[in-house]
Amino acid sequence: MVKKVQNKELDKVEKIEDDRLEVSTVLSLLEHDDNVMSDVQKEILEEEIAELEPIKEDQVNVSGIYAYNSGDKVEVKVYIRNGLSKGVKLEYVPFVITNSKGDTLAYQIFNLESLGEIPARSARPVKLYFEKKNVYVDNIPMDDWNVGFDTRINVKRRVRAEYENLPKDIEVEEKIIFDNFLKELPELNEGEFTVSTFSIGVQKNGNILITLVMRNGTNKPIKLDKIPMSVKDANGTVVKSNLFELKDFSVSPFRARVCNFAFPTGLTLEQDVALDNWSVEFKLQEVAKGPENTETSAD
Structure with missing residues (x-):
């Protein structure tokens, strides 16, 4: 020995x-x-x-x-x-x-x-x-x-990001859903910044609403001025694409932030509809023939 x-x-x-x-x-x-x-x-x-x-x-x-x-x-x-x-x-x-x-x-x-x-x-x-x-x-x-x-x-060191800036009046059930989503995401390595799709749906007012969870695994705030985004339906067809401009937006070190992005469609529905088989890609793409993508918003 x-x-x-x-x-x-x-x-x-x-x-x-x-x-x-x-x-x-x-x-x-x-x-x-x-x-x-x-x-x-x-x-x-x-x-x-x-x-x-x-x-x-x-x-x-x-x-x-x-x-x-x-x-x-x-x-x-x-x-x-x-x-x-x-x-x-x-x-x-x-x-x-x-x-x-x-x-x-x-x-x-x-x-x-x-x-x-x-x-x-x-x-x-x-x-x-x-x-x-x-x-x-x-x-x-x-x-x-x-x-x-x-x-x-x-x-690589693993980082556990916690939410910041959640609404103070958020319902307990809704917060539990967001917490569970965060826990089920792939582990975050120190130095990484990730964007994950929480949900895609159509609201009664006609907006296609994209809810994302952004995680910052770095020791510095990450500021975003713009984010390109394209929405695809269940067949992989691009139905909306836009470059969203963000104002004074950042994610603090080792924190996660929920963000909503809306694509107006001009439709009116009786109730919100979930689009579980739709997807998001973070780049601009040519939109298939359809209603003009003239208005977009983010919050």
């Missing part, structure tokens, strides 16, 4: 040269592991974490404990430590083992979805099994190896 533990305690927060803080991380286990593991085993893991080099805030780090030749594979125990202020989920991650000269000793991509979300300021133990075809030396040297993420990795 090749053991590698750094001899430095991680029991405080202190300033470092680049103005980022060194952060402590605590043991985090999956529910099953937490239930079956004894207190003694947990104490051993906590001691291993305490001996690792400190990590900086906003850093996701991998630290190796041992590399063991198990026959057809090399078992490598690591801790993935999350120095972010929010949880992080990893999917397909490339790991590389190198020596002090920078030579690559092993390289393999692992699917880490089963780890779930690693909470903020926590460390999760993981065993990686490198296939022998991905190990380029006969043996991993005992005192000269290091495991890390491939430098090309882009770890």
